[in-house]
Amino acid sequence: MSSFPADRSFALQCDAADPLASFRERFVVDDPSLIYLDGNSLGMLPLTTADRIAGVVRREWGTGLVRSWAHWIELPGRAGDLLGGSLLGAAPGQVLVCDSTTVNLYKLARAALSARPGRRVIVTDDDNFPTDRYVLAGIAAELGAELRMIHTDIDGGVTPDAVRAAVDRSTALVSLSHVAYRSGALAAMAEITGIVHDVGALTLWDLCHSAGSVPVELDVCGADLAVGCTYKYLNAGPGAPAFLYVSRHLHDALRQPIQGWFGQRAQFQMGPDYDPKPGIGRFLTGTPDIAGTAAVEEGTRLLAEVGIARLREKGMRLTDYLIALADARLAPLGFVVASPRDPARRGSHVCLRHPEAWRIGQALIHEGVIGDYRTPDRLRLGPTPITTRYTDIWDAVAATQRILASKGYENFPAEPARVT
Ligand SMILES: Cc1ncc(COP(=O)(O)O)c(C=O)c1O
Numbered sequence: 001m002s003s004f005p006a007d008r009s010f011a012l013q014c015d016a017a018d019p020l021a022s023f024r025e026r027f028v029v030d031d032p033s034l035i036y037l038d039g040n041s042l043g044m045l046p047l048t049t050a051d052r053i054a055g056v057v058r059r060e061w062g063t064g065l066v067r068s069w070a071h072w073i074e075l076p077g078r079a080g081d082l083l084g085g086s087l088l089g090a091a092p093g094q095v096l097v098c099d100s101t102t103v104n105l106y107k108l109a110r111a112a113l114s115a116r117p118g119r120r121v122i123v124t125d126d127d128n129f130p131t132d133r134y135v136l137a138g139i140a141a142e143l144g145a146e147l148r149m150i151h152t153d154i155d156g157g158v159t160p161d162a163v164r165a166a167v168d169r170s171t172a173l174v175s176l177s178h179v180a181y182r183s184g185a186l187a188a189m190a191e192i193t194g195i196v197h198d199v200g201a202l203t204l205w206d207l208c209h210s211a212g213s214v215p216v217e218l219d220v221c222g223a224d225l226a227v228g229c230t231y232k233y234l235n236a237g238p239g240a241p242a243f244l245y246v247s248r249h250l251h252d253a254l255r256q257p258i259q260g261w262f263g264q265r266a267q268f269q270m271g272p273d274y275d276p277k278p279g280i281g282r283f284l285t286g287t288p289d290i291a292g293t294a295a296v297e298e299g300t301r302l303l304a305e306v307g308i309a310r311l312r313e314k315g316m317r318l319t320d321y322l323i324a325l326a327d328a329r330l331a332p333l334g335f336v337v338a339s340p341r342d343p344a345r346r347g348s349h350v351c352l353r354h355p356e357a358w359r360i361g362q363a364l365i366h367e368g369v370i371g372d373y374r375t376p377d378r379l380r381l382g383p384t385p386i387t388t389r390y391t392d393i394w395d396a397v398a399a400t401q402r403i404l405a406s407k408g409y410e411n412f413p414a415e416p417a418r419v420t
Helices: 008-017 021-026 047-063 065-072 075-088 101-115 130-143 160-166 189-198 279-283 290-306 308-333 357-366 390-406
Strands: 095-097 121-125 146-150 171-177 202-206 225-228 243-246 350-353 372-374 378-381
Touching (some): 008 308, 008 390, 021 290, 075 095, 075 243, 075 290, 095 279, 095 290, 101 130, 101 171, 101 225, 101 243, 101 279, 121 130, 130 146, 160 189, 189 202, 243 279, 308 350, 308 390, 357 372, 357 378
Parallel strands (some): 121 146, 121 171, 202 225
Antiparallel strands (some): 372 378
16 A cells, blocks of 8 residues: 655645646636545536537537538547547447447347347346446346346455356356446456356446546457446536447447437438448437537547546546545544555545445535445545546545544434435
8 A cells, every 4th residue: 555645735746746737727616615526426517518518509509400410410429439549448430429328238238138149147246336237137037037146345346256156158248347336446357358258258348437537448358348428537417428339340240129210221211121230330229419429529538638547547646645544544533445455456436434424425515525425334535537636635534534523424414315
């Protein structure tokens, strides 16, 4: 574990020397005193995105009207290629920006099951994000398949050995999160993909907490399928469309279950039968959200300008710093680090365990420090490399320490779900 000087002047020095510091100015910061450590839930608004959306609405829609479809039609693929090339390690023609993560997960998982006839097992883990588990359970019920749950340590994340023990020749699909939504544990994508391929099954990765926070090498890892959202580190805004990745070698073999007209080969011939486009285009469904997709393109462009290597380097330093300060100042007051300590094994957020995590989180919000809470007793703090300062980390830990020492959290009501 790294050690850092305990005083705030060290954080100030880090900010002064931070090569990414000026990127914060490219975002809307209406309240400079706010400490925002929840960019892993909803990223901040880039200034260019606000302008771009305004332009899409006022000029492209307002003035251009239906004529704008001539260029809008390209957007899901164009934004997908930018995202794939700059942040996901995907060569062009394999990523689309469309639909929600949940819908894309269904589309790809269902298509994967059809592509492995005779195999009746879907593997995931019990620490996977709820929507993933629910969608996979729904597909299993629909097909009379088995949903096999790996039991995962919620602080340590899913391991290659656990996957190896769970798969066999009856496995059609293994679907896992690359970065765990609670602990931030980073799964070994290349190794797990190899294990899954050894039994002839396909992989489907959820990249919601990875895209824009850790380097992802889908092509190099031989990943088959992936999905992810854009409203976290990609800063595309609430409900912005998600993305999907389908490895080129699977395009012809997969038939997606939502046979919409945007996936149709000669869409405007309005033909009688569904005939999917060749290539990635067949994974589109209906009319894309243009303002949202434009926001994905802008957010991705900004991260591409920084570069994922620099984002990752700062993300590891920020989370290392947070863990070191938590050990020094919060552990004596009952907080326990509930994320992997090796920075290479975690994404860009950290969980801290405390029986009063919910109320402490509420007290922090009251003091202008925004993190979030995750069951059963975790305070989740997500430094975002492009906007978070080292002083934000120091100040957030200092505020937490004050709230703990004074028991100020006792002024806040218990977690609603726990009120009986
Ligand atoms: C890992 C993961 N998967 C999926 C989702 C949500 O999917 P959707 O955008 O469809 O609501 C989230 C949302 O936080 C998530 O963290």
